[in-house]
Amino acid sequence: MSGLIIFSAFFIMMLNLVCLYRLIKGPIVFDRTLAVSVIGNNTVLLIVLVGFMFERIDMFFDIAVVYALLNFILSIALGKYFEHLGKRF
Amino acid sequence: MDILAGVFVGLGLFFLAVSCFGLIRLPDFYSRNHAAGKSGTLAAMLILLGLIIYQGFDITVLRLFIILLLFAVASPTATHAVARAAYKMGLEPWTKKNPNPEFDDETEPTNDEIGHSNEDDN
Numbered sequence: 001m002s003g004l005i006i007f008s009a010f011f012i013m014m015l016n017l018v019c020l021y022r023l024i025k026g027p028i029v030f031d032r033t034l035a036v037s038v039i040g041n042n043t044v045l046l047i048v049l050v051g052f053m054f055e056r057i058d059m060f061f062d063i064a065v066v067y068a069l070l071n072f073i074l075s076i077a078l079g080k081y082f083e084h085l086g087k088r089f
Numbered sequence: 090m091d092i093l094a095g096v097f098v099g100l101g102l103f104f105l106a107v108s109c110f111g112l113i114r115l116p117d118f119y120s121r122n123h124a125a126g127k128s129g130t131l132a133a134m135l136i137l138l139g140l141i142i143y144q145g146f147d148i149t150v151l152r153l154f155i156i157l158l159l160f161a162v163a164s165p166t167a168t169h170a171v172a173r174a175a176y177k178m179g180l181e182p183w184t185k186k187n188p189n190p191e192f193d194d195e196t197e198p199t200n201d202e203i204g205h206s207n208e209d210d211n
Binding site: 078 | 098106112121125136152159172174
């Protein structure tokens with residue numbers, strides 16, 4: 001099972017590298033925002049898996065909750081900002 | 090119990106891969122948003138459920154359950170906020186008639202479409 005956790009962490013890191021393509025080459029700014037959101041979600045899962053790996057579940061879960069909240073607030077704030085800008089880019 | 094946890098984590102990893110490759114391969118912002126929102130949320134919840142089953146049901150599982158509920162609420166809300174902002178800014182969805190609605194740089198650019206900032210303030 002520990003091997004599965006290590007494999008999952010490695011797999012999520014590889015998927016983050018895949019999502020980095022959309023972050024760099026996204027045609028418009030919303031694609032980049034979406035890529036940041038997806039990478040943040042993957043990173044929360046990665047932090048939880050690292051907590052299982054190091055047997056320090058209490059500490060890493062608090063970090064994961066804070067990271068998830070920051071990721072959520074980032075997406076909401078960028079959405080409100082671009083909605084406030086209106087049709088200008 | 091470990092086998093059940095492994096099945097849940099494996100399903101979660103599969104849906105996570107579907108989400109990320111949908112984010113790469115789909116042609117349009119709205120379809121990418123669809124892939125990232127639904128499949129990514131399902132993947133995160135499946136992986137956390139597998140880890141809850143793996144850990145056993147003690148008091149530390151409560152924190153994992155809090156993260157699971159946070160994912161279930163926050164991730165669709167975030168993608169919905171971004172999609173709503175894009176719709177309010179007038180981003181056209183992808184169709185077969187208009188297969189490239191967001192880059193108009195090589196064809197003749199019109200002012201009222203989104204995605205090219207070559208004439209006004211940037």
